[in-house]
Amino acid sequence: MSDDSHVKNEMKLFASPTALFEASSRGEQLLLAICAEPGMGRHDLVGEIVSEAQRRSFVIHSRQLRSSGPNKAVRTLSRLARDVIKPDARTLLVLENVPSFDEHEVSRFVTALGKAMLPGVSVVLTLSPDARQLLEELPEYRVIWTSDLLALGYAEISRSRYPQELRSLTRGIPSLLRSLGDARLAGCTPGAPPQAYFDALGSLVEQTVRRGLSDEELEVRLAMLLLGSGTTDDVQRVVGRSPDEMIAVLCSEAPVLGISSGLDRFSCLGSDAHLASMATVPRLSSACLEHSEVLARSARLLMSRGDYSRAAILCKMVPADGMLRMVVERGAEFIDVSEIALVRRSVSRERLLGECPPSVLESLELAMDAVSSRRFDAEGAARLATLSGVDAAALMFVEARRLLRGPWTRGIELSEDVSPLVYRLHLHREAFVLMADGRPDDAMRLLVAHPRGASERTLSGALLELDLEVAQLLMGDAGEGATSDEEPSRLGAPELSGLAPYLSLSSVIRETLEGSPRASTDAEALAASAERQGDSLVLVVALLAGCICDLRGKTLARAAVRSQLAADRAVAEGLVYLGRVARLLRAVAGFMLGERVSYECLEGGHDGLSRVCSVVLSAMALDEGDLTTEELETAAPRNELWLLGVLAYGMGTFSPLLRRCLPSSWKRALSGMAAGPARGRGTGSECSPSSALARGLGSPLPEESKIPIDVTLLGGCAVYVRGVRIPDWKLERRNAKALLEYLVLQRGGSAKRFQLVDQVWPGKDYVTGFNKAYQATSALRAAIAEIEPGLDPFVTSRSSREISLDMGLVRCDVDLFRAFAREASDASDPMRALSMARQAESLYAGDLYVPSDDSTGLVTKLRDELRELYADAMVAGAEAALEMGQERTAARLASNALAANELREDAILTLVRALKAGGRSLEAERHFRHHCARLRRLGASGPSERLLGEMGLE
Incomplete structure (x- = not known):
């Protein structure tokens, strides 16, 4: 039969098996070829066709040719034609998984097929695209391609309640849809598909690099699956030649590769999910053993673009010396994605080979110990700083562990060509030190101005997330759902116990500020753990948290002891700011115990904390405090808002006294803070706005x-x-x-x-x-x-x-x-x-x-x-x-009136009288001059005669 005498009818959309037998019912023969990748639903469609044929009383003959070679497949077909198929009987012959043939074998198979197609016999063939050369020699036939089978899957997706989620998970591939079970119709969460989905996806990936493909096509497919996503230029760098012609074919034949319509990009199914990558990439190990150069180039390319999580999966597939050497070269980056065991194995191998500088190996070992061990080798860290040629990122991991002890050297400078990991760890260090110095405002500005990339699940990223969370808590900006727990929770893994105190520290701070019932227990456990490990900063913060909980619970004697211990430890370790906070809490505990509080114990500068101390002392003096009107007029200390919120609510009889002394601007700042104990959460009725x-x-x-x-x-x-x-x-x-x-x-x-x-x-x-x-x-x-x-x-x-x-x-x-x-x-x-x-x-x-x-x-x-x-x-x-006769209270209330309306003549008059009555004539004169300047600036008339008379200027 010549090429011009037969027509190849391509079925763009397969509607139902019934339509296939319309020609057969008119006495015409049917030859149907289903040409698609494995997993695309070929077998399911054949099952539907067979069911329809049985309903129409066809005799069914089915053979699996999966394990048959070309010669055996021809012999099988010839035997069917000679001994099994009866002439003039309504028969359906199904040949599944027809193998690839060379030109000579194709002719033999087509000849045998012609003998089998007796009158009344219809034939259904299933084959992979790599066996498509058979189609060119077939007589008149119909063909169903991969795209037709995907259309069936998309039709099913459209009936689901969540089509977009199913589309992203399956791309219409029937085997993946089937793995989702009832979820494909009832709904599905992309982040939590069942295990059957990962198994089906892994099987699909494994069949994508099946035997029988040419080496050139297999390498292109393998490179895409190993990289996960990228451009065609990336594939060319890995395989060493242009893949353009092959990619044009794979675009329609291999949906799992996700090649774009422009043929310039690809995104393999599951490459954007870590769990899917873990389940699928190891299925490629057999192909990687035969094409190790593709594996090595893919791993290097992944490392060059910063995808160390996926590169680690590749390096563990074929643990050759070359792959392990790549791990050592970027050891700190692999530590950053929690691949401690892989780095440790690689370092041990390099020590045996003796090809890597000992200083690099020692720096990596200390970094791994800092990350994974609760014990910290301070002597080793000091020695590491003196070595030349050490890994800078490894040194920063050691520094991240040492931060929990304090004190710190100031002003570490970075060169301009540092790696992103070194920069992230340096950013963490600077933000952490700023917060420990009582400057969360500066820390939050630093973190917001230099955000980390969100494309990688890293330890350094988790540390920065915790830094931002704590800064927001201290600034009162952390509303519900402000940060995600997914990244910081990575630090709670058993193999990362060295950095776990960061997570515990953040948790205790949050629980304490929110008034959680667990705060006291967790703070006590953290203090005990920090004492054993020698983490002085963690110990001081845990003691302060425990003290706050004791003050709220009216356990005043224990609060006094904890705050004194925190103050002594902070002074010994050079933690100046935390020591001042501890002394302030000690003073509050002493006041509530009825002790006489010394003003000198809270001296320490002219910053925001000193102003908070002044307000606290004013509250301790009941109606008459020692806060000057100059301090009253200043804005609320943003860095100490958390401390004001802690002290202003839930501290027994002290909190109402403190709230009475707070300036209006400070109250406004507190009212804008996120919900916490002061807003009626977790600390009893005293903190409830209803009771207030x-x-x-x-x-x-x-x-x-x-x-x-x-x-x-x-x-x-x-x-x-x-x-x-x-x-x-x-x-x-x-x-x-x-x-x-x-x-x-x-x-x-x-x-x-x-x-x-x-x-x-x-x-x-x-x-x-x-x-x-x-x-x-x-x-x-x-x-x-x-x-x-x-x-x-x-x-x-x-x-x-x-x-x-x-x-x-x-x-x-x-x-x-x-x-x-x-x-x-x-x-x-x-x-x-x-x-x-x-x-x-x-x-x-x-x-x-x-x-x-x-x-x-x-x-x-x-x-x-x-x-x-x-x-x-x-x-x-x-x-x-x-x-x-309460001059200071009068001055405070008059200042509140001026804050609401700065032109109130009666307010400035009362303020001046109160200041002069309290012996503060210089302050009275300053406020009078400021009032006159305001009047001139606004074009108002000058001060009244009564005010002038009060100032002696009639």
């Missing part, structure tokens, strides 16, 4: 103490249900926060739906706006129900078209503040006025929260009114305090 508001009322009524929902809008927006804070990200859903604030600020907590739309969703039509209001209330109901099921604060009315809050269930700090502030201004009794002013001061953590879109201006207007009301209350309280 109730205490502001003096003697709360029984029904007031049962109000379950507290909304705080001064200094920021927060919602608490039974003292538990709803995360901000839940309040941001559907503009729920803005809707709730608008309702709370309305008289009676009720508003028309159109008013809500105008305020919260300006520009939306009312139908859309009403739907959005419904969605916002649903989001709030869901967030509240997560904490207390069944609690619903909303009352909706279809007849009045209003949305209302049940104000019997909701309490807002704005209402309480208004009551205190107005009472302070109206009270005739100085003691009552001062008491109310202090209550208003404690509630006014900052200006009223204004949502991002205050379209009607209502909230902005109310914010200005509350600020002026706060200033009125502070002036009234200052005047009352001055009348009662």
Whole structure:
């Protein structure tokens, strides 16, 4: 039969086996070839065809030719034609896994096939693309390619609930879809496929480099699978020749390789997942033994682009001397991806061969000990620094372990051509030292300005993640879900016990600042471990954490002992800042024990910590502190916000005294911190905002103490249900926060739906706006129900078209503040006025929260009114305090009024009088000059005669 006399019908989409037998039912013969890679579903499709043939009463003859050579395959087909197949019978002949033939063998097979195709006989062949030369000699046939089988898989994926996830996991390959079981229809998580998926993927990869392929094609496939992803130029570097023609064919035939439509890039299935790489790459070991040069070049290329995790898998497949030598050359980088055992084996081999400088091997051994052993060889580390030719990155790993001891040498300089690993470890060192020196603000700026790459799972990256987490905790910026636990948790592996204290240290700091019940136990365990290992810095921090827990738990004697031990150890090790913090906590413990606290014990400079110490001493002096107005006017010490948060809440009778002495700017800074003990988590009722508001009322009524929902809008927006804070990200859903604030600020907590739309969703039509209001209330109901099921604060009315809050269930700090502030201004009794002013001061953590879109201006207007009301209350309280002879309290309250409105004449007048009455005339003159300068700058009239008279300038 000539080439022109037959037609090759390529089936672009195989619909069903039924369609294949339509021609057979008309008496025509069918010759179907399924030409696809193994694992693409050839056998499954044959099973469906056979089932349909049996339903149509065909006689089935099936043979597997997988293990047959070309000659045996021809003999098998000839015997079927001669002895088995009956003429004129409706017969289906299935020949699976037809092998590759040379030209002579192809002719013999086609001849035997022609004899077998008697009238009424249909034939189905399955073969791999490397045997496609057979198709050129076949008579008229139909063919199903790999793309047709993938179309069947994609059709199944489209019926799933999660098509995108299944598409990324399987690319429509039927064997992978089948391995997912019921998950392919019910849904699947890309990060956690079942073990059957990894087994199927490994089998698919192994068959991709099967025997029977030409050496040239096998090397190209092997290079792609070893590299995982890259460009065609990468493949050319590995195989040593241009693979362009072959890649064009593989693009359609081998979907597991993921060749792009532009034929310039590839991304093998599973190459972006570490578990998938671990399961699939070792399946290539047999092919790598025969093509070791491809393996070696691939490993070097992976190392050159920084993918040491995958390079390690390759180096462990064929542990030849050359591969192990590559590991030693980049030993620190392999340590960075936790390949300690591989590096140790490679170093031992190189010691036997004697070809590597001893200093390099010694530096790697010390680095491995620093990472994997809890014991630290300080003498070896000191000796390492004196050797020449040491591995710089290995030296930085030793330094990372030594940081846990302190003190540190300052100002290590880096050359410009350092490796990314050295740079990351140096960045970790600098950030860690800054935080230990009490400068988390600088540490966070450093870490944010020089972010690490997220493409590699490394120890250095995990250390930087922990550094950023701790810096955010100390700065009060770590909200829910701020950092991921996946990277730092790598440090908890048993083979990384040398760096495990970093993870424990971060955990104890978080638990302590959040008030976790586990904080005390974990801090005690960490202190014991650090004492055994000689990690002085870890020991000091653990003692400080234990002291804080003891102060919260009223175990005051033990708190005093722990803080004194921490102070002594910090002084001995040169940890100056931590020593000062320890002395401050010792002073707090002594005050709560009734001891007399010496002012001199807290001296130590003019930084943020010294200002915190001044506020603490002011609180210890009860009503009359020693904080000057100059210190009051400065911004809150950002580096010590964590310490202020610890001391201001949960410390028994001391915390209310401290909060009373905090300047308004400091309260605003504290109110913006992430939820912690101060926000009602984990430390009992004293730290609950509900109890704080109730205490502001003096003697709360029984029904007031049962109000379950507290909304705080001064200094920021927060919602608490039974003292538990709803995360901000839940309040941001559907503009729920803005809707709730608008309702709370309305008289009676009720508003028309159109008013809500105008305020919260300006520009939306009312139908859309009403739907959005419904969605916002649903989001709030869901967030509240997560904490207390069944609690619903909303009352909706279809007849009045209003949305209302049940104000019997909701309490807002704005209402309480208004009551205190107005009472302070109206009270005739100085003691009552001062008491109310202090209550208003404690509630006014900052200006009223204004949502991002205050379209009607209502909230902005109310914010200005509350600020002026706060200033009125502070002036009234200052005047009352001055009348009662409490000059320092009067100065503080008058300064609060000026912070709210710097042009208040009565506030500056009361401040000047209080300062002069307290013997601080120079301060009074300075504030008077600043006030006059402000008036000139704003073009206002000069000071009043009363103020001039007070200054003696009439």
